[in-house]
Amino acid sequence: MNTLLSPLPTWTFPFCPQPPDWFRDWDSIQNDFDWIQNLRGCQQDPIYHAEGDVLIHTRMVCEALISSPNWRQLPEKERSILFAAALLHDVAKPAFTKIEADGRISSKGHARQGARMVRQILSQFEPPVQFEIRETVVAIVKFGSLPIWLIDKPNPQQSVIKVSQVVRCDFLALLAEADVRGRQCSDRQELLDKIELFREFCQENNCLDSPRQFPSAHSRFIYFRKENGNPDYEAFDDTRCEVILMSGLPASGKDYWIQKNLPHLPVISLDALRKEMNVPPDETPGNVVTAAKKRAREYMNEGRSFVWNATNTTKQMRQQLINFFAAYQARVRIVYLEVPLEEILQRNRSRTVTVPEAVICKLAARLDIPDITEAHQVEWVVSDRA
Template sequence: MTTLFSQSQTWTFPFCPEPPDWFLDWGSIQNHFDWIQNLEGCQQDPIYHAEGDVLIHTKMVCEALISSLNWRQLGVQERSMLFAAALLHDVAKPAFTKIEENGRISSKGHARQGARMVRQILSQFDPPVQFSIRETVCAIVQFGSLPIWLLDKPNPQQSVIKASQVVRCDFLALLAEADVRGRECSDRQEILDKIELFREFCQENNCLNSPRQFPSAHSRFIYFRKDNGNPDAEMFDDTKCEVVLMSGLPGSGKDYWIKENLPSLPVISLDALRLEMNISPEKNQSAILDKAKQRAKEYLRSRTSFVWNATNTSKQMRQQLIDLFAAYNARIRIVYLEVPLEEVLRRNSSRNAPVPEAVIRKLAERLDIPDITEAHQVDRIVNN
């Protein structure tokens, strides 16, 4: 996976404790970050979180993390990433917490949405947090509970190998351990034993502190598309053509990038079809998508490489398209472009047919950035 960006490599998170005293300045953290205050008063299930609300839990998690010798032995930047993840790991709980019919309190779905919120929060830092660091923090938040729930996964091996492609699994174990030590529950030791088992399992699968390696890009692609594949199996590459799947908010520069880098390839553009068919971006897009897929199938049948140019900001939408392309034995390359949201809105306002600002902001809130588990190749081109 290729990631291009323009920014310094050095980064530390505000108020991240430092040696020799490792002091946690919680008062400054509360005064500095609005999203921390939103955690106060958010209830938690007393069976799993007898310590109190989410704010109390978050402070306890941070205290547990910075007390960890394994965390203290990391580099400055790695400590900052994990500290940021600890502060933000439950940031979406206030919006996702509800009381069930049986009286229990749950917050299903808060991890995935939490990762999206983390992306927005870190993007608003001045200067913005470097892309690779920001996405690492997002991934730690999204997959932070994997060490605890590993044995409940349908395919534990694929789960850890998949996670390792986007984040270090030892980071997940560190956050999960802090999460457990930062709460009051009767099954603490049982959960800590699960986390240790997670570490051992990742070590056995060669993915504890680095991505699991595959014999080839095609082997990796096929592995993540099967339920019970073998990560060591080298798959025969039977691809017939290449589909370049563009991804990015309107105004991120997809048209320009295609013109500069792939001028000879035919392009299926949903924007162009939208104008051709006179359908507003705010109306039902099914007719446009059907027309685009018809053209794609024509190229795929003739083994002609082409570009699919649309926003493709959700993983679900990309997966549907990738399933279609893979069925015709196409090699899939995703090209994701990112510029700051303010620049996206400025560019969009100067277009002949601008997308409504509300639509762009909604896409940004639900953005799933492509990762290497989705395709043969993923290029992430970021300009801060």
């Protein structure tokens, strides 16, 4: 569920080539976007990237994508999404590139951080980029190398099925193919063969151009919590209550949303507990979490539904809580709230008790938006008001 409080016309990436001539306006792209210029001079390992620096590679990737018949036959919105992903797929390389002791050049971790940088970059566009489009570009950048590395995964089937829940796998294959064709390397054909194998594997698992379907939401939840589960297994739903796990930056409107939508449920609020225990708003010591979990345990033992209200901005934070709730046979529903960062900071300044702005910006930079693989149900309540 995605609730947009202010609908916008469909956004397309500036300068995305259009038929019939598919003109590439590289001068405008390089003049308009600082992050493109930052790629200039960033070295790459010549064994895998003999073509030159990251800027040269990025342009070659875009050229390869634009030349692809599979890309050209897509609707305009989808062409735009993939073009944006191609331009941005290595945006974090300058920050993550280093020369190893043996002289080789590496950029480990650039895809995951690159996805976060993409979210920040697209959040600053005018007109605003729709949440769904932005997060699709983010996911393509984050998982773009999966087609090449699939066979090295401990559980390839679960890897493709999991990714299919957040992004189309055929999009990943298109970008991966452009990435390979946009470089000079000795193993190009081997890499292209891996991408084709990825396509075939996704097709076999019914998740190439749509999410893999499950017998039920609970079956999906159980599947992603097991290492070697069967995606066709219909799990018995033994849940006894529902926990609504709130997620969102400070001042994103979680308290208001709860009051408006769930006034009948008890709320466990870390902010309220901090206030009770005289703890600063930017700190969460162990005794606060212990007290919150004690109350949650009492509710779950009674089979009583409740709301857990905290920022929960990273997947690791949420996973620890979801494991705790699931152990008590709770059904988990995540509600994520988002408003522009500028509005968040403005709201925070008007509060009686404020959170340091540096803390909010740090949380925003490390934000992992919840996806459907984490819980039984996920809702994204997004406002584009600035």
